[in-house]
Amino acid sequence: MEPVIDQAFAAALYSDDDSGLDTGASLLAADPASDAELLRRGEEFVRRAWDRGWLPADLVRLVRRELDEHAAGLAAGLIGSEVRRYEVLPPRWQAQLDELPAPPPTGRPDRFSYASALLALHRLLLRLPAIEPVGPPPGALRDALHLPPAHDEPRMLTRIRALLAKAEATGFPEEAEALTTKAQELMARHSIDEALLAARTHSGSAPGACRIGLDAPYETAKAILLDAVASANRCRAVWNSDLGFSTVVGFEPDLEAVELLHTSLLVQGTAAMTRAEAGQRAGGRKRTKTFRQSFLMAYAQRLGARLADGTARATAEAAAEGAVPGASAPGAGLLPVLAARDVAVTGAAEKMFPETTTTRVRGATDLDGWTHGTAAADRARMGGSTPEIPG
Structure with a gap:
């Protein structure tokens, strides 16, 4: 049988109407075991965004513009979790990370609303267009990033x-x-x-x-x-x-x-x-x-x-x-x-x-x-x- 999260994604991420989001959110709300995988896939979508030229501030600004402030906080949480994988970040990244909104509280009394908001965010991230890169993505070697030695402003x-x-x-x-x-x-x-x-x-x-x-x-x-x-x-x-x-x-x-x-x-x-x-x-x-x-x-x-x-x-x-x-x-x-x-x-x-x-x-x-x-x-x-x- 297809995993619940795959069923939810098939219903919500590849359709343009809200009924697909409702179907996917209902499936996830009834399956608490899918929460960890839902977040992991969100981090993967964020990682793909870096490869398409997006920066943290770009992502949060677009999410806030297309969805709402709550979704911007969810995006900030995914970004914070994803960038912890890297020892070295490109220039300007840390300043942008420091200005991200605070993620929403971890408590989820309403599982349906939480799943619906995350699926809407995932759908937006999945459909991000490629834009002109203004620097290398995170995870590149220090030499590839052309980072100078750390120094004060x-x-x-x-x-x-x-x-x-x-x-x-x-x-x-x-x-x-x-x-x-x-x-x-x-x-x-x-x-x-x-x-x-x-x-x-x-x-x-x-x-x-x-x-x-x-x-x-x-x-x-x-x-x-x-x-x-x-x-x-x-x-x-x-x-x-x-x-x-x-x-x-x-x-x-x-x-x-x-x-x-x-x-x-x-x-x-x-x-x-x-x-x-x-x-x-x-x-x-x-x-x-x-x-x-x-x-x-x-x-x-x-x-x-x-x-x-x-x-x-x-x-x-x-x-x-x-x-x-x-x-x-x-x-x-x-x-x-x-x-x-x-x-x-x-x-x-x-x-x-x-x-x-x-x-x-x-x-x-x-x-x-x-x-x-x-x-x-x-x-x-x-x-x-x-x-x-x-x-």
Whole structure:
């Protein structure tokens, strides 16, 4: 006779309707002996996801998006059990594991609901598409992972994190502007220093990639903001709207800058939007969706121009200082180094995504939202004492 778990899987995992889930859950609820095998197979589905290019944060984000928070907790439990098999994890994995939601309590008073939730999760994991890998899967040898020896975070990144945290926490726009400006200056100079060091030591470092989630609502505006941050930091961003993330391609110091700055600017922008929206409501306004959409679109567009300007200025200042010892003229060695890295990043992005398309975004329709979003971007301006962009 076919094992109960195989009967349950045949009913639930290969059908599209909920009746199959109910049939499978009923079979498993009546057979407590199948619990261990049910979890083991879930871990196997997770392991297959790694081979298809998925990372822990990707999985949990998709599960939360397609199912619910409870299912996200179940997925986190499976991930935690599966990764205990590995002595070495790829870069970025531990940080993602540390941020996973807590698994649900182990008690299962309602066996049918528990089995139904797990089967829905298994069905989703089974049908995951293959996506572009942004690093090797876990379990690879240390040499294959290209892991450097363990070391503490560079002091510069620690300072940048502290500045951005203060910018997010303050309620004073001028203070947030000054803190974020200083953080951007440090990021730009850190990137230039790392590029020059790699060129002098002939390290042979190559561009890598990371994925950044872009959750609803207003994911289009968030993707535009991320693209602006990535471009300003010599990276390329490719948005997958169906799966809710962008893949950013660049050199490691620049990827770290993109992750830090995008997160901080999104926090600052959301806080500014909330304050502006409260003022609109106090004035009797009722509709808020178009205001928010227009606010974030304006915020992203204006920041894109400001970030690009800040990067150009930081590069010019470094070149004027004669950042490359032994160069025939100030900047004579810096600009070719940066140009070579731009070419490498573009080549890596085109290799990873040989076919991309452009998409038409919905325009901003709320003048008040656009005006407030532009002002918020001006307050979060990057790179020192740049004059405001004329309206």
